[in-house]
Amino acid sequence: MLRSTESRLLHKVIQAIKEDNKQVFETTIEELQPYDLAQLYVNFPVSDRNKYLSYLSLDQLAKLIQALTNKEQLEVLKALSVEKTSQVLERMDNDDLVSLLSSLEPDKIKKLLAGLKQEASDMIQNLMKYPPETAGRIMNNQFVWIYKSYTVREAVDKLKHFAELAEYLNYLYVIDDRKRLVGVVSYRDLLLADLFEKIEDIMKTRVVHVDAWMDQEKVAQLIQRYEFVTMPVVKEDQTLLGVVTVDDIIDVVYQEANEDIEKLSASGKAIDFTTKPLVAASRRLTWLILLLFIGIVSGSIIASFEETLDQVVALAFFMPMIAGMTGNTGTQSLAVVVRGLTTNDLGWKQVIKLIIRELWVGIIIGVACGILIFIIALIWQGSATLGFVIGISLLCTLIIGTLAGTIIPLILYRLNIDPAVASGPLITTINDILSLLIYFGIATLFISKLM
Amino acid sequence: MLRSTESRLLHKVIQAIKEDNKQVFETTIEELQPYDLAQLYVNFPVSDRNKYLSYLSLDQLAKLIQALTNKEQLEVLKALSVEKTSQVLERMDNDDLVSLLSSLEPDKIKKLLAGLKQEASDMIQNLMKYPPETAGRIMNNQFVWIYKSYTVREAVDKLKHFAELAEYLNYLYVIDDRKRLVGVVSYRDLLLADLFEKIEDIMKTRVVHVDAWMDQEKVAQLIQRYEFVTMPVVKEDQTLLGVVTVDDIIDVVYQEANEDIEKLSASGKAIDFTTKPLVAASRRLTWLILLLFIGIVSGSIIASFEETLDQVVALAFFMPMIAGMTGNTGTQSLAVVVRGLTTNDLGWKQVIKLIIRELWVGIIIGVACGILIFIIALIWQGSATLGFVIGISLLCTLIIGTLAGTIIPLILYRLNIDPAVASGPLITTINDILSLLIYFGIATLFISKLM
Structure with a gap:
């Protein structure tokens, strides 16, 4: 569909309503799909929306509602009379109706169901007994x-x-x-x-x-x-x-x-383009405050190595790099595991194989990055010992970060906890803390040679 | 389907083949779906796989191949005679055949196509003219x-x-x-x-x-x-x-x-459970080495504030928290934008609205986290000035991080570049560098009061 065809269509429909020409209106929208009817509604001048709705047949209204977002659905229902609402709801596919009702207050649900025929109301209530996100909740009876x-x-x-x-x-x-x-x-x-x-x-x-x-x-x-x-x-x-x-x-x-992406990026549940700032902010804040405290834990680890840091300030220069790399390699492994699990079933054999694979990956990237950072540190700071300390630290943290990113989601999966949740807090905490402990631990061991 | 039914089925089929009882074999697999045939193949003892293949009809082989992964498909084709291969390929849906051929060397493709009837071969070659991931490449002719x-x-x-x-x-x-x-x-x-x-x-x-x-x-x-x-x-x-x-x-x-998750987590293209360690490591290394250099840039920013850091070592304690929070809020915004774009079309109006929304989100989370960290720093380090410096820094970096995570993917989207790519390098670099500059910049301004 070209955008121009769409706007021409919209124009024609607005014109027909302005001229009160029901026949032109009907032939224009006759062959439209539910999505098209919904797009017309959304793009209609707000002042004329109710008129557009009043021109539609009950079946067309039912189709239209099914293709709208939840917020828009409620808007349309508000504009319809009580009687018309019941007639439209009865014409909706029952899975779409369940999903519409699911978003309402119990009071409002009762009121809407009361308008339906007993049979329809019973059926909907039966479906709503199944928990959200199960087969029973999304099934419908449109089959023979x-x-x-x-x-x-x-x-x-x-x-x-x-x-x-x-x-x-x-x-x-x-x-x-x-x-x-x-x-x-x-x-x-x-x-x-x-x-x-x-x-x-x-x-x-x-x-x-x-x-x-x-x-x-x-x-x-x-x-x-x-x-x-x-x-x-x-x-x-x-x-x-x-x-x-x-x-x-x-x-x-x-x-x-x-949902996987929300969890992996800790971006907070169900934020889309229309979510209000305060709602979006409060959903994200949960994670951010948690991360803030994790940051404080990392900070207190650094504080406990204050003496080492005070003696060799250059150690601070490589801190963000080491923590960042460890966090990143963990997230990489996590992403591979989480998405892999959406399309694969995992037996014990594959789990072992996967862990061994990731161990090798950790060793390979650890050796490569370790050597690279040794050379960089040697050239930049002119100290082979410092280069050695940083290189060895990076090698260890990358191996551990990779394994943590693999093993933790697998354990959660076995415990029937959604492994994507693991990303935000768990992997970040563990990798942050471990990487700082390893880095400053190794540095403290070599402190006499570093000064 | 229960797992036990599946293993019973496998057992029955193996038994039938052992006893060379073609009739039992055929009635057992008669009603199976392509996926079931493929699962039998995958779970079959390797030594008997070829025998299993030889028992299947040409149509069943075509179905089986369509439900296998690319690697397994090639394995099966190797086991079949040249003549049988052509007959099976001709029975495959043409979109599945195109996707199988796409993974092969040009030489091998030519050879396989040569075995097909002219008409079939022409049609497949026509489909393969369309670039990967277009409608032409995934369409088929199974329609009336x-x-x-x-x-x-x-x-x-x-x-x-x-x-x-x-x-x-x-x-x-x-x-x-x-x-x-x-x-x-x-x-x-x-x-x-x-x-x-x-x-x-x-x-x-x-x-x-x-x-x-x-x-x-x-x-x-x-x-x-x-x-x-x-x-x-x-x-x-x-x-x-x-x-x-x-x-x-x-x-x-x-x-x-x-693909979105791969890019957002910079986990490297197409790594699944069966990818070899060296391949997986080299795919991830590209990003990691880039991130390593970004880490070095951050390090050199810290180095340029060495004097400030040397005077107030406590500043180092809050460094990972500030950089981590900024990176995280950027990724959160990025994830919302990237996933939103997969199901929404964006006009200029919505873009402006989205940016203003994210600005507000940045301000709200910035104020909340800023106040919180002020209190924590005050209690922990006993300095209101330090708390103030850290709180203000966090407020600024969170606002900027949120905006960077929103605006950069939107610009890339307008330029027809996949916005998910933005995550790995761009957002991380910009947010890391900006957060350290702001933090140490503000700290240096207040250095006389901090000491």
Whole structure:
């Protein structure tokens, strides 16, 4: 889509509303996708937004809302009458509705649910029982199921009947009379089969599925590996509850990647372009204050070596370099481990292999950087002993920093703690403190030769 | 899937091969997905892998190869005869084949392509003309197109005929007699239409599509926004070339997130769990050596304030804290900007708003941390002047660090340089150097009162 086409479209729609020409309005937006409807709303002059909303049909409103951000959704709901709100909510995909409701106060949720039909309200409340970021929370019921006793003809009839409802038609899930998931039939299978064949004779009985309590990151991993567009979700007793669709999984992958980056950079949870300064600042402050105290611990280590430092001030010149390098090599290892874990399962064998690999990496970069800094220090400060002290310190801290960056996230992973959290405080603290201890420890050993 | 089911499956397959029982083997693997076939291969005892391969049909081999990592793919190809290799390659989806070939030497590519039918070889060579990470490079031809002059019946017939070939049946793309993309018909539309209606009368003429040269990250953004499972790809003259499918887009989102993290943590390009130590070390060394020299620059700034430092050694205690905090706040802002850009388009208005937001964030965290460190320094070192110098320094460096972390990636973005690259060297250098200059600058101003 060209930007110019978009602005031309916006112009046309504004014009139609100004002229109160409903027919032009309708033909203009007829073929638009939910995202386009949402973009129109966002770019509409604020004063005319309500008029734009009033021109849309209930179905179009439901689509529009699904493509908006949370803040904008609430804005739109405020502009709609109570009755219209209920009608629009009922037309939304249930996973989108759950995600909208999740952001509201319990009171407001109750009020909105009260407007819905009993059945719809019950279903939504059932979904909201699953914790956030699980398969149960992001699944929806926009899929077609069939009984295994159906014939192909019955299945095709049902499919036609629900074609408007179901988003993804690639697979039909097959259940038995107790609603347990027992098979899957692809659309192709139906097209190629004889109309009178039984579904249970043509279905595949091996169905890859997930439990409603499974973490969404794990579900994303499975959908990626199997290249599915929908993944069936079941209860403990194998009852089919819903499907997770690939469009939600793309959102999950973006979201989880952002969470990893947030944690790795300690940038604070969920700060985006529209977050208010005070909110963004307070989210980041948590980490910064922690880091401030870590900085004070480092400072007190330096203070405890005050005598050494006082005798050889030049040691201070190399302090930021050593601490910085150690922190950096730790973060490098951490990043490799954290991202590797998003797409790999790790057994003990691979863990050992990975640690040995990183040990070698640490030794190689330690030797290379150690020699380099020895030469630099020798030329700059004209002291081979100082160069030697700094070189050996860097070698040791780089090896230890690399190992800490590898082992700590792996331990957390085994303990079922998100390893990305490890970055901010743990790795930084440990590497900062260890590097200063090693550096000043070695320097103090050689102090008589340094002076 | 339970792990125990997987190992039972593996056991059964190994047993069948040992007993040379082809029938048991075939019924056991009949319903497996490509990923399952690949997992069996990977977990198979190395000595029996070739036997496993020899039991698979050509179609199964093609599926298996598509789900393997690049290294494993080459291993499998080595084990197959020249003739079988060609037959398997011809059965692969063309996007997977392109990605396999991309990793090979030109000589080897030529050799493999020579074994294919002329038509297949031409098509693959055409796809490989597009640069890596563009829509043209990741698109495939597993889709069904129809002429706009078709009737619904003709479209359904064609669909049935190609049902086995096409992965995603949700949409049929409509072309005119010059092969230009002119519309789209959903599968539901076909099901609900009368068999004698013309396609051009029921199709939607507004088709969201992408150019073959579009960056894959941009394509992913569009697929996420529109919640599509396939996105049609066209040439400059609107000729339909292929489709990008959502399974490839999930891989793209993972890959792009990893690239962002690699750059933000300066962890070096494409290091995963299987990278050899020497390769991983050399990829990371590039950044580390750069950082080492940056460390030396910082060191020489400290050296130029040697006199100040010599007079008040306590200044050294707070050095790591100030440099660390500034670096950290810069990285925090950078992470927010870099990830925000993956899902948002930015106009000038938003840029200004974002910079002002970050300025406020910098002021708030600067004031908070400044006051805190003043109190700590006062208690620890018993000097209000020292506390004041450190507090003011931290306030200034935090504001500047935050702004640098925001403005630099935005400038790079405007210059069409990937802003994630900014992290490693640029932000760290600038923030390290600025923070030390400010700190020692302020300290030198107050030196007479500090002693």
